[in-house]
Amino acid sequence: MPAPEHPANITAPATTPTEHKEASELEKQHAEHHKAMAEHHKSVAAEYKKAGHKELTKHHEAMAKHHEALAKEHEKTAATHEKMAK
Numbered sequence: 001m002p003a004p005e006h007p008a009n010i011t012a013p014a015t016t017p018t019e020h021k022e023a024s025e026l027e028k029q030h031a032e033h034h035k036a037m038a039e040h041h042k043s044v045a046a047e048y049k050k051a052g053h054k055e056l057t058k059h060h061e062a063m064a065k066h067h068e069a070l071a072k073e074h075e076k077t078a079a080t081h082e083k084m085a086k
């Protein structure tokens with residue numbers, strides 16, 4: 001499974017409801033990206049496990065957890081922006 005492309009970054013702080021809505025959508029895209037990266041690393045870890053590479057398996061499993069945590073942070077930030085958009 002190839003690694004997904006990273007979405008655009010936020011370039012300026014959101015100050016209006018419209019900007020907060022846009023920022024929320026972008027944060028959701030980042031969350032989805034990190035979820036896909038977690039799946040990518042799980043897939044790579046499984047391949048290394050089959051090949052008997054314990055250290056590489058462990059590394060990619062750790063990276064999967066890291067991306068899962070990043071996805072949760074982006075989801076929280078998206079929710080914050082949604083509240084501020086109202």
